Amino acid sequence: MDKIRRTKVKQILNQGRSGEELCAKGWVRTKRGSKNVAFIALNDGSTINNLQLVLDVESIDENLLKKITTGASISAVGTLAESQGSGQSVELLVKNIEVLGEADPEEYPLQPKKHSMEFLREIAHLRPRTNTFGAVFRVRHEMAYALHTFFHNKGFVYLHTPILTASDAEGAGETFKVTTLDLHNVPKTEEGSIDYKQDFFEKETNLTVSGQLEGELAALAVSEIYTFGPTFRAENSNTTRHLAEFWMVEPEMAFCDLEDNMDLAEEMLKYMVKHALDHCKDDLEFFNKRLLDEEKSKPQNERSELSLVERLQFVAENDFERLSYTDAIEILKRSKPNQKKKFQYLIEEWGADLQSEHERYLVEKHFKKPVILFNYPKDIKAFYMRQNDDGKTVAAMDVLFPGIGEIVGGSQREERQANLESRMKEMDIPKEELSWYLDTRRYGTVPHSGYGLGFERMIQFVTGMGNIRDVIPFPRTPGNCEF
Ligand code: 4AD
Numbered sequence: 001m002d003k004i005r006r007t008k009v010k011q012i013l014n015q016g017r018s019g020e021e022l023c024a025k026g027w028v029r030t031k032r033g034s035k036n037v038a039f040i041a042l043n044d045g046s047t048i049n050n051l052q053l054v055l056d057v058e059s060i061d062e063n064l065l066k067k068i069t070t071g072a073s074i075s076a077v078g079t080l081a082e083s084q085g086s087g088q089s090v091e092l093l094v095k096n097i098e099v100l101g102e103a104d105p106e107e108y109p110l111q112p113k114k115h116s117m118e119f120l121r122e123i124a125h126l127r128p129r130t131n132t133f134g135a136v137f138r139v140r141h142e143m144a145y146a147l148h149t150f151f152h153n154k155g156f157v158y159l160h161t162p163i164l165t166a167s168d169a170e171g172a173g174e175t176f177k178v179t180t181l182d183l184h185n186v187p188k189t190e191e192g193s194i195d196y197k198q199d200f201f202e203k204e205t206n207l208t209v210s211g212q213l214e215g216e217l218a219a220l221a222v223s224e225i226y227t228f229g230p231t232f233r234a235e236n237s238n239t240t241r242h243l244a245e246f247w248m249v250e251p252e253m254a255f256c257d258l259e260d261n262m263d264l265a266e267e268m269l270k271y272m273v274k275h276a277l278d279h280c281k282d283d284l285e286f287f288n289k290r291l292l293d294e295e296k297s298k299p300q301n302e303r304s305e306l307s308l309v310e311r312l313q314f315v316a317e318n319d320f321e322r323l324s325y326t327d328a329i330e331i332l333k334r335s336k337p338n339q340k341k342k343f344q345y346l347i348e349e350w351g352a353d354l355q356s357e358h359e360r361y362l363v364e365k366h367f368k369k370p371v372i373l374f375n376y377p378k379d380i381k382a383f384y385m386r387q388n389d390d391g392k393t394v395a396a397m398d399v400l401f402p403g404i405g406e407i408v409g410g411s412q413r414e415e416r417q418a419n420l421e422s423r424m425k426e427m428d429i430p431k432e433e434l435s436w437y438l439d440t441r442r443y444g445t446v447p448h449s450g451y452g453l454g455f456e457r458m459i460q461f462v463t464g465m466g467n468i469r470d471v472i473p474f475p476r477t478p479g480n481c482e483f
Pocket residue numbers: 169170209210211212233235241242243244246248250251406407408409410411450451452453454455456457
């Protein structure tokens with residue numbers, strides 16, 4: 001028999017014509033049926049929807065039929081027909097079916113029922129086979145694609161910044177060390193400290209926390225770049241919004257001030273949300289329903305007013321609120337949860353670092369829309385941010401999103417050599433370590449700006465997934481580095 005090439009389920013469901021002969025391959029989600037006929041829900045991950053296979057039980061070997069269980073992989077050839085049942089437009093009347101790989105029903109951990117997210121994290125190697133994770137990965141892909149399209153259309157250059165680096169861009173010291181030294185026998189200098197001269201790079205090295213500093217070097221040559229890659233932070237935060245390994249998008253633009261920077265971030269975020277609405281319809285419908293079900297178990301006053309899709313539409317269509325850190329502090333000071341001491345961290349004075357409870361109050365309760373805060377106190381921000389004339393604040397900006405809090409962090413950069421050097425001195429950052437960075441200020445410096453978007457937080461927003469560990473295939477968090 002001539003080999004019939006496989007058609008993906010998505011294509012069959014969208015474009016299949018009744019009477020067509022074709023071959024579908026995938027994994028069995030469920031099998032049900034009667035004495036004469038069996039119905040198999042087949043999924044191949046190309047769409048959240050299953051293809052219904054209809055099997056004439058009499059014409060098929062009993063042993064073969066037994067092997068068609070949830071999780072087994074199969075190849076089926078048949079004729080497409082308009083479906084008799086509800087729930088699908090077409091179904092495949094199977095003539096020939098082959099089991100490619102069995103999945104012992106006694107052992108296969110994914111049964112056709114609801115599994116908890118915690119359980120699925122323990123079997124992250126199999127969870128892609130669930131509806132939820134298939135949908136997460138497809139949306140994640142679409143969001144990456146949308147980002148590249150957005151920046152490409154604006155003439156940005158995608159810059160690949162290093163993962164191994166000697167710098168700690170954010171200066172927070174939360175880096176993972178990289179070494180080939182024998183940890184059981186670490187070489188020491190005469191003074192008794194670790195002799196990094198004997199290490200692979202002959203200096204102390206770590207995994208990058210951000211591609212920004214290298215990104216700036218390129219932006220000051222080709223005008224507009226973006227990076228998109230994994231970044232690593234050894235902060236011991238066990239929250240639903242922190243990972244030790246996460247992906248960040250970092251555009252960096254020459255001839256760009258803080259306002260231009262905010263404009264770009266807002267435009268990009270809206271573009272991504274709109275792309276999801278336009279291109280991830282089936283998956284968003286699934287997430288929308290999933291969230292509605294979840295909301296039902298919450299007390300009335302904690303339920304959100306908008307459904308997931310409504311929230312996405314709202315963000316795509318409305319301007320973000322922009323206000324200074326100083327104005328935000330005034331609002332927070334006077335806010336009910338602050339007055340009634342409901343915040344875990346009370347806002348008492350100007351200069352306080354904002355916690356996610358404060359960010360979410362501003363976004364979810366006060367403005368009820370995304371908020372961009374700008375001009376933060378210099379003491380709570382990184383050394384590279386441009387100093388404002390007031391001597392107290394820097395030209396920083398954070399974009400805050402409902403349900404998430406901070407999703408984007410960025411700033412105009414300090415392009416004036418003297419100001420940058422004096423700030424580094426104040427913060428005890430040795431000039432010698434960043435001489436390459438300072439060179440850009442020495443030669444042909446220009447005003448420039450950039451920001452970083454936490455890619456997983458964006459996926460959380462778009463999918464409504466509550467825990468960041470469930471929007472990355474293999475999450476790395478304190479105590480977890482499986483698979
Ligand atoms: O605010 P952050 O630390 O800014 C930077 O790294 C700058 N170098 C960016 C720039 O200006 N080019 O991080 C940027 C974003 C945050 O707003 C947040 O969304 C995300 O990265 N992020 C994390 N996401 C997941 N897990 C973590 N541990 C994260 N830390 C930051």
